[in-house]
Amino acid sequence: MKLIIAVIQPHRLDPVREALAGIGVQGMTASEVQGYGRQGGHREIYRGAEYTVHFVPKTKIEVVVRDDDEDRVIEAIQASARTGRIGDGKLFVLDVSRTVRIRTGEEGEIAL
Amino acid sequence: MKTCGSARRSVGLSTLLAVLLATGHASADDGLSGGDTAWILTSTALVLFMTLPGLALFYAGLVRSRNVLSVLMHCFSVACLASIAWLVVVYSLAFGDGGGVHAVIGGLGKSFLAGVGPDTMAGSIPETVFFMFQMTFAIITPALIVGAFPERIRFSGVLLFSLLWLILVYAPACHWVWGGGWLADMGVMDFAGGIVVHTTAGVSALVLVMVLGPRRGFPNELRPPHNPGLTVVGACMLWVGWFGFNAGSALSAGGGAGMAMVVTHVSAATASLVWAAIEWYRFGKPSVVGIVTGMVAGLAAITPASGFVGPFGAIVIGVLAGALCQWFTTWIKQGLNIDDSLDVFAVHGVGGVLGTMLVAVLALPGLGGLGLAEGVSVGDQLVTQLIAVVAVTALSAVMTFIIARIVAATTGLRVSTEDEIDGLDITGHGERGYDLS
Numbered sequence: 001m002k003l004i005i006a007v008i009q010p011h012r013l014d015p016v017r018e019a020l021a022g023i024g025v026q027g028m029t030a031s032e033v034q035g036y037g038r039q040g041g042h043r044e045i046y047r048g049a050e051y052t053v054h055f056v057p058k059t060k061i062e063v064v065v066r067d068d069d070e071d072r073v074i075e076a077i078q079a080s081a082r083t084g085r086i087g088d089g090k091l092f093v094l095d096v097s098r099t100v101r102i103r104t105g106e107e108g109e110i111a112l
Numbered sequence: 113m114k115t116c117g118s119a120r121r122s123v124g125l126s127t128l129l130a131v132l133l134a135t136g137h138a139s140a141d142d143g144l145s146g147g148d149t150a151w152i153l154t155s156t157a158l159v160l161f162m163t164l165p166g167l168a169l170f171y172a173g174l175v176r177s178r179n180v181l182s183v184l185m186h187c188f189s190v191a192c193l194a195s196i197a198w199l200v201v202v203y204s205l206a207f208g209d210g211g212g213v214h215a216v217i218g219g220l221g222k223s224f225l226a227g228v229g230p231d232t233m234a235g236s237i238p239e240t241v242f243f244m245f246q247m248t249f250a251i252i253t254p255a256l257i258v259g260a261f262p263e264r265i266r267f268s269g270v271l272l273f274s275l276l277w278l279i280l281v282y283a284p285a286c287h288w289v290w291g292g293g294w295l296a297d298m299g300v301m302d303f304a305g306g307i308v309v310h311t312t313a314g315v316s317a318l319v320l321v322m323v324l325g326p327r328r329g330f331p332n333e334l335r336p337p338h339n340p341g342l343t344v345v346g347a348c349m350l351w352v353g354w355f356g357f358n359a360g361s362a363l364s365a366g367g368g369a370g371m372a373m374v375v376t377h378v379s380a381a382t383a384s385l386v387w388a389a390i391e392w393y394r395f396g397k398p399s400v401v402g403i404v405t406g407m408v409a410g411l412a413a414i415t416p417a418s419g420f421v422g423p424f425g426a427i428v429i430g431v432l433a434g435a436l437c438q439w440f441t442t443w444i445k446q447g448l449n450i451d452d453s454l455d456v457f458a459v460h461g462v463g464g465v466l467g468t469m470l471v472a473v474l475a476l477p478g479l480g481g482l483g484l485a486e487g488v489s490v491g492d493q494l495v496t497q498l499i500a501v502v503a504v505t506a507l508s509a510v511m512t513f514i515i516a517r518i519v520a521a522t523t524g525l526r527v528s529t530e531d532e533i534d535g536l537d538i539t540g541h542g543e544r545g546y547d548l549s
Contacts (some may be wrong), residue, residue, distance in 0.1 A: 044336050045395050046174075047405055047455060048442040051336040 001096040001107060002070045003062065007035060008081040008089040019080035020063065023072055026112070028063040039087045051062045058089060064096055066109050145236035147365040152241050155360025159248035162353030163191050163255045168410075169346030171259050177338040178535025178546035179263045185446065186258040186267075190274045194251045197278050200225060201245055201249055205283035208289045215294040218287050233362055245360060246286075247294070253282055259454030260317035263327050264457050267540050268523035273515055280511045285312050285504050298511060299485055300420045300500040301471050301493065303372070304361035306416020306464040307504050314461015315508040317452055318444070323516040324525055326451030326530050340401050347404035351380055354411045358418035371482070372373025372418040375426035376411065382430025387438050402438075409437035412463030412492050417471035422480030429470055433463050465501050472497050 007015060013030060020028060034055035041054040065073050074091060082088055101111035116336035168187035169340035172180045194202075205367050211219055222228065225243065234242035254274040261270075288295040289302050302308060327334065337343065358376040362369035387406025388398035413433035414426055421429070444450050452458065472493035475481035519525050531539040538544055 045391075046337055046340075046399065046401050047398075048391075048394070048438065049331070049334075049445055051334060052332075053336060 001064055001099055001112065002067060002078070003064050003096045004070070004073055004091065005093040005094070006061050006063075006077050006081065006091040007033065007058050007090065008061065008077075009083065009087060010057055012081040013050060013059045013061070015080040016077055019076040019097070020073065023069075023074060023076050025063060025065060025069070025076075028061050030062075031060045033058050033060045037087075037090065046111075056087065064099060064112060066112065115505050123271060127182055129394045142233055142237065143236050144233060145364070148236045149238060149241055150359055150366035151369065152237050152245050152363060155356030155392075156241070156245045156248055158353045158356025159245070159252065160191075160353075161358065162350050163187060163248070163252045165175060166346050166349030166353055167252060167258075169342050170350060170404075171343075171454055172263065173339040173342030173344075173346065174259075174337040175262050177533065177546055178340065178537055178544075180537065181222045181343075182267070182536035182540055183258065183262050185541055186262070186270050187255045187504055189267075189271065190255045190258065191251045193271060193274055194254055194278055195247060197275055198243075198247045202278050203246065205279070206250075206286040207217050207242075207246070209323050210287070210293075214292060215222050215297065216287075217284050217293070218291055223533065233274045237363065237524070242363070245363075246290075247306060249309060249344065250282055250286070253305075253313050254278060256309070256313035256456055256460055257317045257320065258450050259456040260321045261324055262453055264526055264538065265324060265536075266527050267536075269525045272523050273320070273519045273525075276515045276518065277512065280515060281306075281312055281508050285503075285507060288504070289500065295496075295500045295503065296547070298496050298499065299488065299493075300496050301420055302468060302500070303419035303471075303477070304358045304415045306412070306468040306471075307500055307541040310412045310464025311468065311501060311504050312508045314457040314459075314464060315505050316512040318450065318461065319454035319512040320516050321450060321452050322458060323513065323520065325451075328529065330451040331445060331449065337401060344400055344404055347407055351407060351411065351527045354380070354415075358411075358415060362419060368419055369385050371422070374423060375421055376414050376418050378426035379410040379414035379430040379433065380407045382427050383407060383413070383434035383437075386431050386434025390435060390438055405455070406434045406438070406439075409433040409459045409463045412439075412460045413467035416464065416468040417474060420471050420475040420482050422482070424480040425470070425474030428474060429467055432504060433469070436466060437462050468497050468501055469494065 010032070017028065035058050036054055036056055039056065041052055041056055044051045044053055063073065070093065074093070077091060098107065099111045100107050166186065168184045172183045172185065175183050201220065201223055204220050205218045208218035208220065208222040210217050228239050228243070230238065230240065232239040254277055286308050287293045289300055289308050290296065353378055355373050359369040359373040362372055384403045384407040387409065390404040391402045392398040410433045412428045413429045415427060417425060437459050440462045441455045444452055444455070444458050472490055473479070475484055476490065477483050484490070516525065526538065527539065
């Protein structure tokens with residue numbers, strides 16, 4: 001099993017959710033987060049004064065999938081989250097050693 | 113003095129009102145107007161609404177989230193403190209009989225409203241109503257200064273400063289202009305507080321922050337306003353409340369109040385559009401914080417002129433307020449490097465002085481105004497207005513400097529660096545504006 005963490009533009013959350021639902025991914029976790037990458041924050045102007053906002057609002061999604069589904073899910077996220085502009089975010093894949101469904105105690109891919 | 117109708121009548125009425133206030137013996141049979149009284153009661157509520165919650169929300173949205181409650185607390189507690197101070201001593205100093213020194217300050221004869229009952233009249237309204245209406249001005253004026261010092265001032269310092277400021281700056285300035293003092297005798301025109309409210313608050317804000325010092329991180333490492341939406345909500349309340357402020361200052365429910373409301377509204381709308389248009393040109397985007405700041409600038413600038421100019425004058429004042437006040441916000445912070453945090457001087461001080469000077473010209477009937485007093489030329493009036501602005505600016509600056517030193521030496525003026533970093537909400541009041549758990 002793989003844990004896929006994607007940090008994306010907040011307004012791309014719905015397209016990503018729809019894309020993953022479309023290829024049969026049954027669950028995900030989404031959080032509002034702040035961060036910056038090469039984009040390095042942005043500038044806002046209030047009453048003529050410039051403010052540097054270092055941390056930009058982002059949405060982090062976490063989804064655990066079967067090893068076989070890894071490539072398809074990554075492709076779906078990339079296709080649906082991409083706008084082509086700086087700040088589209090990043091995606092990380094980690095190995096998952098164990099998964100437990102809390103209600104039943106089932107373990108492994110069946111618990112996904 | 114706040115009077116109705118034309119400027120020609122204003123001097124006569126102001127004298128009459130001063131005499132009535134000084135003697136306070138007229139009875140209810142002597143010309144009480146139910147209509148006037150009803151309108152000033154309403155205006156009193158509108159002007160209190162400007163501070164609570166209008167101004168409080170306007171300011172609260174512009175600070176960091178960790179200081180939002182402290183700013184609301186400043187406005188609220190200053191309102192309470194000013195109310196009691198007004199009853200105990202400030203009303204009497206402003207509008208009481210000063211005897212031999214009446215040109216400079218009123219006496220203490222009206223402390224605790226001594227001698228004022230339900231039947232005591234001030235013009236065509238009960239003096240109790242006049243007292244309450246004027247109280248709401250004494251509330252909002254020190255509350256305006258809150259915008260200069262948020263995010264770093266000690267709460268006990270806010271209270272002591274505001275109390276001393278009301279006695280040493282507001283009471284004499286109000287007396288000079290509206291209470292029959294020397295500027296009133298000279299025929300100064302300040303319909304609703306361009307000098308008494310906006311100049312005093314603006315100048316004092318600037319002087320106070322020069323003693324207090326800037327926020328940590330000023331000017332390059334500051335955080336942007338945490339909730340501009342709150343600021344817009346507060347600004348909308350200010351606009352509505354300003355109808356009571358300016359049209360109420362006619363002290364009657366007639367044509368003078370109606371025209372004051374017209375020009376107030378026109379100036380606010382004009383200055384809003386001008387401010388936003390200039391931002392659009394300068395920065396590529398018109399901002400909502402900008403457009404509502406323009407509104408306040410337009411309202412502050414029309415305040416001294418609102419009973420004297422017509423719609424044309426209101427548009428002129430609105431255009432100049434939107435442009436000049438915006439220029440000053442940048443110049444004070446980036447040019448002079450002074451952290452008047454929420455631009456009290458640039459918006460209220462500059463706007464108030466602008467309207468105070470322009471009224472001498474825009475009151476001319478040829479420009480749609482209601483005319484200057486008989487036998488007074490534009491030049492004469494300009495000199496009078498300038499003397500008033502200079503005198504009140506000097507009073508505000510000197511007294512504020514002295515008060516700030518007194519506060520710094522007693523309660524202390526500034527919080528510790530640690531408390532400033534943690535925010536005044538939790539360190540000053542033990543509360544958090546937003547529970548994000």
